[in-house]
Amino acid sequence: MTELDEDGPGRDEVALDPHRQATEQDVERTLRPHHLAEFIGQPRVREQLELVLRGALNRGDQPDHVLFSGPPGLGKTSLAMIIAAELGAAIRVTSGPALERPGDLAAMLSNLAEGDVLFIDEIHRIARPAEEMLYLAMEDYRVDVVVGKGPGATSIPLEIAPFTLVGATTRSGALTGPLRDRFGFTAHMEFYVPAELEQVLRRSAGILGVDLRDDGAVEIARRSRGTPRIANRLLRRVRDYAEVRSDGAVTREIARAALEVYDVDEIGLDRLDRAVLGALVHSFGGGPVGISSMAVAVGEESTTVEEVCEPFLVRAGLLARTPRGRVATAAGWAHLGLPAPENAPGGQSATLFDV
Template structure:
């Protein structure tokens, strides 16, 4: 074993699933969605940029992170711990792997839900090598005991291993070599302040512009050996919610449609036909998004309506509506969150081709003044 990375079955810490027995993974065993096929995993790994200069978009974060890494290289010391926040699919995991590649160090990958006890984290930390990168995905979901152990490990590079129980318990300090923690979170507000303050650099990833997504799709089409027309690529990018993960998924679905229909070029007609088949409209709304808007407008007169009631109307869990559909609908101006619940905007009525009833929140001439807004926008009930 070299550099703290398990070399395979010959290493007694290497698990049967291609990772470490403590539950963490090497970068080559990156876990994606549970229902992803082996082919999907291979494609996702192949499409990831491997250097910071190849990472598209996120110019401010990329420049800041490049400065941090270059300074660390010149000092010949591990860089400060890095926290990456932002919605899913924007490249937090890819940046973590790029950090390790730029530092020429191995990377260990685990997640907050996998670390439910302090002992789980101690097992990971005790096997770290000097300079290694520890990537903690969904770090806000770690258990409180593990968080408290991580405080000490990040600041003083040691952990206290408790031996025994009760009055006879003894804390044995275990010194750790310097390493770098890269945390990723979709909900940075849930991180305790003491943990958040221990990260020397915090980068927030924003949604991508259509131009940046076109660059990503053009590059990935070449890697996947897909012949793509610029107009077709732009159509896919414009319907991808500003998210590279969604853009790559739609690119593969359009490719599938083109191949099945004997059209081996991803052009504009192929992109439009395929995306319509998969219920992705011209504004990027999918089936769930439209179901939420239709329920708001047709069943509840534009709202306001509580989240739980809205979720029942579309046959989904409240968490699904709140975390999957709502952020995009609010960001694009189709829906607003008010103290009394969710309400449809004039844009939602217009997009569905409906006429709002008189007196409804969307009945005005497209003005935001007609919405049930107040100084408490952002807080909501239900």
């Protein structure tokens, strides 16, 4: 499954990076649910997906192609594997960047057996020539392989076995219209609320053999940025702290002490998040300021600030994006313990995760 490994933009603090880290494959495989009934959260998506799968099984048909969109770490890959398990089918896994040439895709499609599931992660990054070949495969279960070059080139039609394509994307807006329209079922994954993350943590703790107390689960959940992958990662880090510096039980006090060591604050901000927010307030007077200027101020790449830090700061209500640039909200000033100027957007100091 090396094709799926897509580390987030370079940074030292990976505990709160929602992208999958290369060292997490085995752990994630252990913690993944294997059936739809085991999957926690996303109730609307689960209900819709169950209807799609059960209807196809009852008719003896191949299910429609499925597209999952949403931020990283919310369970798109897990649901793809669950689809294969529910159908009793094999699954082939690849990623958009790995499909650079039509031949790469044709080779993979020709090796599919009838009823197989093909999962393409980050499908919006598939190369255009391969994407155009995928259109025909999704609709007619056929690909045209071009042999030769120039005037002597010949197109050979190649029949492929009926299959179900499951695509996942973190940027649904980057999908081309023709590709999006060929999916029979599309679903958007939402961020988890703390109560759902507590269920995820308890299930993971049971699998990993962690003595997780209820108050410890509450503390980790509210600092996990609404993302199960981050919750499981923090659970493992708190487990390490509990085993080394305590009796192994993860209580609220232990979770707080451990997450302080890992620079994760009360609402899930890490060192870089606080540096970005602090630079916006202290160096730029709360903004507006461009993303490049903020990145220079904190010594990071602009893509890191834009793709890893900014989405959470915006969701938490600490930062706002305006046509003139990024500005700190009243809640952002309050989180730093500073009085907000009168022109700061928003008058609420509560954050997204005060629920």
